[in-house]
Amino acid sequence: MAAGGSASRRAQEARRQERLLREQWRAAGRRARRWEAAGEGERRVAAQLLVLTERGWRLLVDRRWPGTREANVDMLLVGPGGVFVIDVKNWRAAPEPSDGRLWAGGESRDDHARKLIRMTKTAEGAVAALGMSPVAVQPLMVFAGQRVDAELGRIRLLGEYEVGPALLSQSRRLRADSVRVIADQLERVFPDYEGSDLTEAAPGTPETPEGPDVPAKPRNDDGSDGLFDLEGLREAALDEARRAPIEQWMTFLHPDQVALVRRNWEGPARITGPAGTGKTVVGLHRAAYLAQRTTGRILYVTFANNLPRVQGTFLKTMSPAVADRVDFRSLHSWAQEFLHGRGVPVRLHGDKAETAFSLAWKHVGRESCLAEIDPAPGYWREEIDYVIKGRGITSFEEYAAVPRRRRRATLRRPHRQAVWALYEAYESGRVERGVHDFNDVLSLALAEAGNAAKSPYAAVIVDEVQDLTLVGVRLLHALVGDVPNGLLLVGDGQQAVYPGGFRLSDAGIDIRGGRGQVLRTNYRNSKEILDAALELVAKDDFEDIDGLRTPGRRDIDLTYYDGRVHRVVTPTVAVHDQALLDSLLALPSSERADAAVLCPSMRAIGHYRRLLAQAGIEVRLLEHYDGRPVEAVKLGSYRRAKGLEFKRVYLPQHDAASTHESAASETAREREELARSRLFVAMTRARDVLWLGSVRPDR
Numbered sequence: 171m172a173a174g175g176s177a178s179r180r181a182q183e184a185r186r187q188e189r190l191l192r193e194q195w196r197a198a199g200r201r202a203r204r205w206e207a208a209g210e211g212e213r214r215v216a217a218q219l220l221v222l223t224e225r226g227w228r229l230l231v232d233r234r235w236p237g238t239r240e241a242n243v244d245m246l247l248v249g250p251g252g253v254f255v256i257d258v259k260n261w262r263a264a265p266e267p268s269d270g271r272l273w274a275g276g277e278s279r280d281d282h283a284r285k286l287i288r289m290t291k292t293a294e295g296a297v298a299a300l301g302m303s304p305v306a307v308q309p310l311m312v313f314a315g316q317r318v319d320a321e322l323g324r325i326r327l328l329g330e331y332e333v334g335p336a337l338l339s340q341s342r343r344l345r346a347d348s349v350r351v352i353a354d355q356l357e358r359v360f361p362d363y364e365g366s367d368l369t370e371a372a373p374g375t376p377e378t379p380e381g382p383d384v385p386a387k388p389r390n391d392d393g394s395d396g397l398f399d400l401e402g403l404r405e406a407a408l409d410e411a412r413r414a415p416i417e418q419w420m421t422f423l424h425p426d427q428v429a430l431v432r433r434n435w436e437g438p439a440r441i442t443g444p445a446g447t448g449k450t451v452v453g454l455h456r457a458a459y460l461a462q463r464t465t466g467r468i469l470y471v472t473f474a475n476n477l478p479r480v481q482g483t484f485l486k487t488m489s490p491a492v493a494d495r496v497d498f499r500s501l502h503s504w505a506q507e508f509l510h511g512r513g514v515p516v517r518l519h520g521d522k523a524e525t526a527f528s529l530a531w532k533h534v535g536r537e538s539c540l541a542e543i544d545p546a547p548g549y550w551r552e553e554i555d556y557v558i559k560g561r562g563i564t565s566f567e568e569y570a571a572v573p574r575r576r577r578r579a580t581l582r583r584p585h586r587q588a589v590w591a592l593y594e595a596y597e598s599g600r601v602e603r604g605v606h607d608f609n610d611v612l613s614l615a616l617a618e619a620g621n622a623a624k625s626p627y628a629a630v631i632v633d634e635v636q637d638l639t640l641v642g643v644r645l646l647h648a649l650v651g652d653v654p655n656g657l658l659l660v661g662d663g664q665q666a667v668y669p670g671g672f673r674l675s676d677a678g679i680d681i682r683g684g685r686g687q688v689l690r691t692n693y694r695n696s697k698e699i700l701d702a703a704l705e706l707v708a709k710d711d712f713e714d715i716d717g718l719r720t721p722g723r724r725d726i727d728l729t730y731y732d733g734r735v736h737r738v739v740t741p742t743v744a745v746h747d748q749a750l751l752d753s754l755l756a757l758p759s760s761e762r763a764d765a766a767v768l769c770p771s772m773r774a775i776g777h778y779r780r781l782l783a784q785a786g787i788e789v790r791l792l793e794h795y796d797g798r799p800v801e802a803v804k805l806g807s808y809r810r811a812k813g814l815e816f817k818r819v820y821l822p823q824h825d826a827a828s829t830h831e832s833a834a835s836e837t838a839r840e841r842e843e844l845a846r847s848r849l850f851v852a853m854t855r856a857r858d859v860l861w862l863g864s865v866r867p868d869r
């Protein structure tokens with residue numbers, strides 16, 4: 171019977187695997203015994219790790235530690251799970267980590283931990299020279315004859331029996347060529363002592379179960395020096411990552427990016443660059459790097475609610491040892507929690523605040539000169555939210571003089587007086603109702619941060635900083651001030667999706683002295699996709715937070731050429747939607763996992779959610795997506811897609827709102843510009859395919 175047959179084949183395979191493992195274990199034991207300089211405990215640990223060398227890992231034992239006269243590094247292990255600097259301990263007493271200190275038998279052993287961290291830094295330097303993120307290097311203390319699985323800061327403490335399984339179950343970070351290049355590099359940087367190489371079989375010794383006719387694997391297949399094929403290696407790594415689920419994060423960084431990750435900044439710093447240039451990747455690696463170097467916590471903040479969850483997942487994959495010391499939070503949720511923790515009452519109530527504004531508009535705004543500029547109350551609500559409260563303005567004179575960045579309507583003094591009257595009416599209605607709006611939460615938190623004696627954070631990294639208000643940026647700055655490596659702002663003014671804006675100088679943040687850096691190489695979008703997106707915003711010059719004006723069509727270096735834009739123009743919505751379904755249904759379910767349908771409005775999301783459900787297509791809303799691969803098409807708004815990327819992006823009816831004509835009023839032009847920015851963000855989420863759907867009845 172077929173089922174019985176396959177069960178017996180599985181049992182046979184299991185027996186074969188077990189035999190193989192036992193033979194590998196015996197061979198490892200034989201090799202470990204050849205390590206004459208080592209004690210019994212070290213040999214037993216080496217035997218555990220040598221089993222890994224049969225599975226794609228490279229083990230270097232007893233290496234000189236460069237820069238020191240006599241010291242040696244017990245082991246360096248490189249494999250699919252990363253790079254490990256290993257110190258083997260033969261202690262009689264069990265290790266006891268407690269409050270960041272290491273004890274054994276009642277005595278402090280902190281000096282051992284410090285030494286291992288110093289060795290790890292040397293290894294990180296060697297690995298960083300290859301253009302690889304230093305966060306993949308992990309210090310490991312292994313205890314011969316003990317059973318341990320604990321952590322001491324970034325050091326993992328494992329017993330002799332735990333180390334093999336723990337390393338084998340590490341998630342895959344490096345591909346085979348990377349393992350080879352890194353191990354070759356470490357071999358050069360940490361030279362060996364006579365006879366300390368255990369990685370190759372002694373001549374004539376059958377090391378593998380297949381017997382002597384299977385040649386021992388040469389260390390370097392092509393005999394080349396690993397350093398010289400680094401470019402090829404990067405290409406290959408990139409290729410593999412492209413095939414993998416989109417969530418698989420990159421371990422490799424470009425040397426320019428590595429330099430930013432490891433840089434010692436004297437004060438607040440800023441990284442900018444066009445879409446897809448690796449700003450977030452650098453931000454995440456920087457968070458891990460700082461977490462490894464301080465005992466304090468790191469705050470990684472964005473404006474969007476869903477992004478922190480996704481970024482937290484990426485960091486856990488990338489650097490599990492430090493992930494729990496980085497708090498990924500949206501600014502408002504963090505501010506609310508901060509206030510709550512300090513006993514400051516907050517009554518956030520969106521609906522009641524909205525009512526207060528509607529009444530203020532009805533009684534004060536609607537009949538004023540503001541209605542001549544724009545009769546829609548929305549524009550004036552934004553003026554209050556982003557210009558007045560968003561900048562923490564509390565007096566009319568201040569408002570009368572403020573530069574209204576990225577706001578197009580020209581407001582003379584009487585207009586500003588009318589806005590101020592509207593603002594005051596709104597505020598008194600809000601206070602009457604005893605509620606706060608989102609801006610109040612940030613202002614309260616800013617005041618409270620000034621009162622707090624000690625910051626809860628060693629460093630703050632802000633991603634998508636252009637979406638914050640001035641008060642938001644001041645708040646985050648207040649948490650760490652101007653201390654070295656304290657504040658890092660990451661963002662791109664071209665991707666601003668909210669009205670208004672600010673300059674860093676308005677926030678009193680000074681990034682002189684090389685602390686403002688620009689990334690220029692896009693690693694995500696193909697030329698065709700990026701060209702289509704840049705075409706859309708070609709005429710929209712923008713001012714970034716450093717005050718520099720930049721043309722919409724910017725010069726961007728590209729690395730990827732395979733993606734394409736697929737335009738579908740249909741006469742009716744029904745035909746359009748069917749074309750979308752046909753494209754999605756044609757994808758195998760594994761590829762649907764890397765596809766996203768993005769919409770400009772909640773109404774459109776509701777429409778496409780129903781449509782996909784009726785067609786039996788599994789959907790995951792972006793607000794529920796946490797960065798772990800899931801076999802469902804992602805669905806969400808342009809704004810929620812910020813900071814994310816997908817292999818295929820579908821933008822149904824993407825041009826429905828655009829008029830194709832120059833808008834009549836300044837406020838309408840501002841709205842259109844903002845809508846183009848959001849669409850630009852949505853388009854640049856696509857890596858391989860950008861599907862642009864349009865409905866044109868005249869066709």
Ligand SMILES: Nc1ncnc2c1ncn2[C@@H]1O[C@H](COP(=O)(O)OP(=O)(O)OP(=O)(O)O)[C@@H](O)[C@H]1O
Pocket residue numbers: 408419420422423424427443444445446447448449450451452662665692693694812813814815854
């Ligand atoms: N040096 C590199 N080599 C290969 N791929 C890279 C490199 N740096 C970044 N990437 C990849 O490029 C993509 C874009 O990176 P990331 O999301 O960090 O860019 P970004 O500048 O934050 O983009 P955006 O502003 O559009 O959100 C990611 O898939 C990332 O893994």
